[in-house]
Amino acid sequence: MKKLKSLTKTLQKAKLSNTSFIPKELLHRLILGKIREHSSYFITQHDLRSINLIGNVALIWSIPLFILFYYLTNRNIIIAVVLSVAMIIAFLFVSGDHVRSKILIRRQEFDEIAFLIINSLSINMLSTQSFPMSVELLTNDNINNEHYQKYFQEILYKSNLGENEDTIIQDGGKMFLSDRYRHIFQNIKRERTFIDSDPEFLLRVKRQAALIEDNIVIFIAVTCLLPLVLSLVLALIMPQDSLSILLLPLIYALFGSYILRYIQNKNFGVQNG
Amino acid sequence: MVKLKCTDHIFLVKLANQIETGENIERSLFLIDEIPPELHMKLYLGEDITEILTSIEFNYPNILNLLSSTKNAEVEENVKRMRTTAELIRKREEILQEKENAINIQKRRLKIIRYVTLITIAIIAGFSPLFTNIYSLIENGVFQSTFTFFSVLSISFLLVNILNNYFLLKMVNERNMKFKLGIVVILHIGIVIIVNLFLSNYVLR
Numbered sequence: 001m002k003k004l005k006s007l008t009k010t011l012q013k014a015k016l017s018n019t020s021f022i023p024k025e026l027l028h029r030l031i032l033g034k035i036r037e038h039s040s041y042f043i044t045q046h047d048l049r050s051i052n053l054i055g056n057v058a059l060i061w062s063i064p065l066f067i068l069f070y071y072l073t074n075r076n077i078i079i080a081v082v083l084s085v086a087m088i089i090a091f092l093f094v095s096g097d098h099v100r101s102k103i104l105i106r107r108q109e110f111d112e113i114a115f116l117i118i119n120s121l122s123i124n125m126l127s128t129q130s131f132p133m134s135v136e137l138l139t140n141d142n143i144n145n146e147h148y149q150k151y152f153q154e155i156l157y158k159s160n161l162g163e164n165e166d167t168i169i170q171d172g173g174k175m176f177l178s179d180r181y182r183h184i185f186q187n188i189k190r191e192r193t194f195i196d197s198d199p200e201f202l203l204r205v206k207r208q209a210a211l212i213e214d215n216i217v218i219f220i221a222v223t224c225l226l227p228l229v230l231s232l233v234l235a236l237i238m239p240q241d242s243l244s245i246l247l248l249p250l251i252y253a254l255f256g257s258y259i260l261r262y263i264q265n266k267n268f269g270v271q272n273g
Numbered sequence: 274m275v276k277l278k279c280t281d282h283i284f285l286v287k288l289a290n291q292i293e294t295g296e297n298i299e300r301s302l303f304l305i306d307e308i309p310p311e312l313h314m315k316l317y318l319g320e321d322i323t324e325i326l327t328s329i330e331f332n333y334p335n336i337l338n339l340l341s342s343t344k345n346a347e348v349e350e351n352v353k354r355m356r357t358t359a360e361l362i363r364k365r366e367e368i369l370q371e372k373e374n375a376i377n378i379q380k381r382r383l384k385i386i387r388y389v390t391l392i393t394i395a396i397i398a399g400f401s402p403l404f405t406n407i408y409s410l411i412e413n414g415v416f417q418s419t420f421t422f423f424s425v426l427s428i429s430f431l432l433v434n435i436l437n438n439y440f441l442l443k444m445v446n447e448r449n450m451k452f453k454l455g456i457v458v459i460l461h462i463g464i465v466i467i468v469n470l471f472l473s474n475y476v477l478r
Contacts, residue, residue, distance in 0.1 A: 101446070116333055119357075126350055198361060239409065
């Protein structure tokens with residue numbers, strides 16, 4: 001563990017995490033996918049850096065892997081290339097998925113407290129009667145959630161620069177996934193914008209729990225049967241030292257992370273609606 | 274950080290009650306019994322109210338936002354809003370608790386499934402030399418009894434097992450993933466060694 005940490009540290013020192021050998025656009029699209037659209041505010045610099053790091057580590061590892069497989073397969077170039085590419089893609093997917101789900105958890109946490117932000121903004125609006133002032137009050141206290149604090153500071157910065165307040169408020173609403181919250185935020189300047197009840201939340205959470213329950217059944221069916229069958233097949237039809245054995249668990253890795261991703265997207269799709 | 278002796282929404286309701294009776298926010302903090310005595314001490318010493326509030330550990334840290342402008346607002350409107358927000362927090366906590374309970378049942382199920390598949394895959398991995406000997410028997414007509422524990426096959430079994438556990442853990446956003454995956458690796462290797470010992474001592478002498 002210590003070795004790994006020191007390795008990542010040295011890699012960071014070498015600025016491996018700042019620049020990416022794989023085109024950034026492609027890498028981010030591959031790993032982040034749809035969440036780039038709906039939760040872009042929650043993707044921190046750190047996440048992007050770790051994605052770059054994952055891409056670079058994968059690329060660097062591909063060379064020794066290729067050499068290893070080249071000699072292990074008795075200098076068969078095609079199999080060596082296929083194996084090392086499969087290894088790297090599986091690594092990219094599984095570790096990219098880790099970063100991705102972290103962002104999604106952050107997003108969900110924000111959604112759960114969004115009503116408090118809007119309500120306090122509305123109280124601030126009542127007492128100060130000015131939008132920039134109330135945003136300033138919102139960001140002033142030592143709130144430990146840096147993501148939306150940064151977001152509101154940006155709003156404050158924009159309004160200090162003298163941009164049109166209404167357009168800022170219109171754009172600012174995009175932060176909220178729920179239509180109702182967005183609407184309330186965009187009408188914050190009116191007197192009566194305040195969340196006093198939240199029937200949608202109950203429905204949403206219930207639907208979400210039901211979705212997890214349904215998906216767990218599917219997922220268990222896949223994750224239980226597939227590795228079991230896979231391991232039996234592996235044991236029966238392959239000789240012990242054939243390298244093509246390594247391809248099958250990697251296919252499983254791709255398959256599994258795709259299912260996981262699908263379920264996460266579905267979870268958020270429901271929240272959107 | 275100091276913890277309150279009550280939940281967040283009760284604190285908010287009490288604060289709203291005090292403010293409604295005409296106290297200012299400092300006085301009302303004095304009058305709430307659930308606030309720990311060290312904070313009362315700080316209030317005596319005349320520390321800034323925002324600093325005292327930030328030193329309280331709320332479940333919803335954003336309550337601080339709500340309180341940030343109570344100093345210079347109209348009382349009535351404010352109190353009303355604080356009350357409704359407290360009510361909302363209470364409802365939400367109930368709903369989230371319900372959801373948590375539902376997920377916990379799934380977690381227990383997943384735990385059982387995780388361990389069952391883990392042990393099954395590990396046992397198959399342990400017996401795999403036998404299967405591959407059948408393979409070589411069909412291929413060459415010779416039954417090899419050479420056992421190589423560190424083969425490509427056993428590495429790929431370990432990979433499959435780790436991946437399976439990773440996906441199942443990730444499904445319910447379990448914490449301490451690294452620790453749990455470490456247990457998986459140790460269990461897997463242990464079971465494979467035991468099965469191998471059994472095979473080489475009792476079955477294929």
